[in-house]
Amino acid sequence: MRKHVWSARIVPLALAAVFVGGLSATTAAPAQARTETKASAQTSAQTSAQTSAQTSTQASARVTDAYYLRFNKGSVTNSRLELVKRTPGRDKVIKTYKAGSGQVKNTCAVGKGWLPNAGASKPYAVQWHRKNFDGIINGFVIKISDRKCHNGTKRTELFIHSEMKPNGKQGTIESERWTNSGPNDYYSNGCIKLNPTNIKDLFKRLDRVGWPKKMYVVN
Numbered sequence: 001m002r003k004h005v006w007s008a009r010i011v012p013l014a015l016a017a018v019f020v021g022g023l024s025a026t027t028a029a030p031a032q033a034r035t036e037t038k039a040s041a042q043t044s045a046q047t048s049a050q051t052s053a054q055t056s057t058q059a060s061a062r063v064t065d066a067y068y069l070r071f072n073k074g075s076v077t078n079s080r081l082e083l084v085k086r087t088p089g090r091d092k093v094i095k096t097y098k099a100g101s102g103q104v105k106n107t108c109a110v111g112k113g114w115l116p117n118a119g120a121s122k123p124y125a126v127q128w129h130r131k132n133f134d135g136i137i138n139g140f141v142i143k144i145s146d147r148k149c150h151n152g153t154k155r156t157e158l159f160i161h162s163e164m165k166p167n168g169k170q171g172t173i174e175s176e177r178w179t180n181s182g183p184n185d186y187y188s189n190g191c192i193k194l195n196p197t198n199i200k201d202l203f204k205r206l207d208r209v210g211w212p213k214k215m216y217v218v219n
């Protein structure tokens with residue numbers, strides 16, 4: 001009789017131990033999961049911060065206020081685009097390129113006129129640049145901001161570009177082949193145009209020193 005009573009006592013104790021052990025394991029799992037989740041979140045946050053820092057560093061290397069562009073208008077097929085460095089006293093012109101702009105001098109003529117002026121108080125923004133642009137214009141392209149002329153007409157789709165294929169090479173059709181003749185290749189639909197050699201040189205210099213944020217246009 002005692003033997004059976006002793007066995008009866010042992011079984012509940014063993015079951016209790018199992019239940020307690022199972023409960024401990026169950027309790028430990030979420031705690032471990034929380035720890036792993038927290039560690040994962042910290043790692044993710046650190047990675048995100050590092051990525052953000054790298055992106056910020058790369059962006060600061062690409063864009064600079066130390067240089068700017070200045071378009072000096074002469075005629076629609078014979079003007080000058082200048083790369084200028086800010087220096088104490090008088091700013092220094094680093095490089096000058098022959099450039100054209102538009103077909104007429106009327107700054108309000110959409111798709112034909114040369115660029116409206118832009119002084120120190122409100123320069124054009126240099127918005128983006130591409131070496132493989134594929135559109136009505138191709139290849140090496142710099143996008144500048146829209147601008148209203150003196151009568152309020154808004155000039156849009158303003159670029160610095162040349163005549164070439166999207167891969168930067170010369171093509172066979174007129175808009176992709178620079179010949180400087182019949183019609184003069186420096187004519188544009190209101191943009192600024194450089195010959196292929198010069199726009200590639202400009203890109204090379206700006207890739208090295210940093211891309212400017214602003215462009216001024218003067219007579």
